[in-house]
Amino acid sequence: MFLLKDFSRDIGKLLENAHNTHDVIIRVGEGTSQKDFKVHSLILRVRCTYFQNELANIEKLYKENGIIVFDKQNYSPKIFKIILKYLYTGKIDLKNLDTFDILQVLITSNELELTCLMNFVTQYLIENQSEHLYRNPLKFLHILLYNYNEIFFSLKEHCINIICENPMKFLFNSTEFLLLDRSILLLILNQNFFNVKDEIQIWNYVLKWGIAQMPSSQLIFKTINNWSKEEANTLRDILYDFIPLIGWKDIPLDDITNKVAPYSNILPKDFCLEIFNLHHNITSSSSSSSSSPLSSPSPSSNSNIKNFLLINHIKTLPSRSLLNSLFLTSKKITYISSWIDQRDKKSYYSSNKLPYTFKLLYRASRDGFDAKKFHTLCDNKGPTITIAKISKKNLLIGGYNPLDWKQNSDNINCKSFYQTENSFLFCFGKGEKKSKSDEDINKKPIIKSRISKLIKVTNPKKAIYYNPTCGPCFGGGYDLGIINNKMVSYGSLSYNGINKFIKEESHLNLDDYEVFQVVKI
DSSP states (O other): OHHHHHHHHHHHHHHHTOTTTOOEEEEESOGGGOEEEEEOHHHHHHHOHHHHHHGGGGGGSOEETTEEEEEETTSOHHHHHHHHHHHHHSOOOOTTSOHHHHHHHHHHHHHTTOHHHHHHHHHHHHHHOHHHHHHOHHHHHHHHHTOOOGGGHHHHHHHHHHHHHSHIIIIITSTTGGGOOHHHHHHHHTOSBOOOSOHHHHHHHHHHHHHHTSSOGGGGGSOGGGOOHHHHHHHHHHHGGGGGGSOGGGSOHHHIIIIIGGGGGGSSTTHHHHHHHHHTTOOGGGOOOTTSTTOOOOOOSHHHHHHHHHHHHHHHOOOOBSSOOSSOOHHHHHHHHHHHTTOOGGGOOOTTSOSEEEEEEEEHHHHOSOHHHHHHHHBTSOSEEEEEEETTSSOEEEEEEOSOBOOOTTOTTSOEEEOOSSOEEEEEOTTOOOOGGGBOTTOOBOOOSSSEEEEEOSOGGGSEEEOTTSSOEETTTTSEEEETTEEEEOOOSSSTTGGGTSOTTEEEEEEEEEEEEEEEO
16 A cells, blocks of 8 residues: 555656656647646556557647647646646645535536546535535536436436425525526426426426516516517527426426416416316317317317327326325335324324425435445434335335434444334335236336335334444344345344245345435425
8 A cells, every 4th residue: 555655656757747747738728828738658658548549640639849739729738737747746636625616627527538537526526515505506507418328327327316305495596597508497496396386387487488588688677468468479489398297297287377477478378268177177089169268279280189199198188296105106105105104094194284394315216226325414414214115016115214323332332123113114015916007107117105004113123233244234134225236135123024026035125225314394
């Protein structure tokens, strides 16, 4: 280890004292901020795929006095200096950089094809810079949106989740909302999880955003009745792609009448009429007369066919989820909330009177199945719910930990048992068959809530097991645990009855699993 440290230091001296030994100049930045970096082609070839390819045909490269010159005006000298130090020494220190500088390191690493550095910086941003991401996730998303490398996917998802968890704060009330790029707003509103209780709010803000995109800034001071036909047509074109993303059938009829119908001239032809029909459960085929106030247009023209398809899409659009989960539904949440508060079946909570919110901390398909990542994102967060999807089975298995996931400082090997009488294990969907009615818009099977089992802790002294090399674990056996991408059970020492939905000595493959922070409202 010490030899490697000395080696890194000595190679780093080549960069510091490259004046007489360099054979490459990299000209970075432009104008008064431009800076020449004197470097060595041998280091560039060995450490960087991009420069290895660029240096393959030395004869064709531009030279000054025999020295190869690369012009990189789009790079920041500050960021490129950090990258060069990494290439020479294998070291990088991100602690003293602000988050946007770190993001520029990531983007520059992507352009230079430095995959290992990209992976490191991405994980650092998510794990150590969350507070900065929360300050302006929209700005991060805008920067990341046009970088198509897959390495950015988890960071983009992280920003989208932050926005969707609190869209009023991070989107609609943001100072950047009216200036937001169209593609970003479409991306965000296309998410099934979007924590807005009243769908009409989405229409109100989309309308506000659309007006701000109009060529004439004076439109905002006009009433709808004073808009010209040209202005109405322009705004209709701006808003058209957003119409399918709004849950019109979830907007109360009074709001449709008072807040949507007045803008019928900027909506597709006969759109409000169709929405009224939708609310009244009247289909187009049931209206026999075109003079009827609720009659629907025949899709004879290209325009009408387009509108007809739009309405059919809206009719099949599922209600937006207020919970960021691949598996949990509002019905399942009512069960889990009731179990947490130890209610009997006759007094289970209703979905509109839940005492808890559930904030997604970790998703294995997004964050990886690595135990270290689970503990990074979930330790010391208070009560949590874990839920896992068993591969090739219509079965969800999970558990509730009312305590922190944390290691005991008194335990040398960091493995710890924790006592509680309030933990439990549960499952949804065992033995249930798939049916067409249980499919969502993506044809994925939904595991119904009505087939559920609850197993309460029977040995409270060893209710929760903490192991830094494993994911969430319950019981002294352990009775239920996650190791990498498998769910395991070695007995029923702490949860008598666990074998009702998972056999002893089981090692079940998982498609995915999620962990939620349980927050009292």
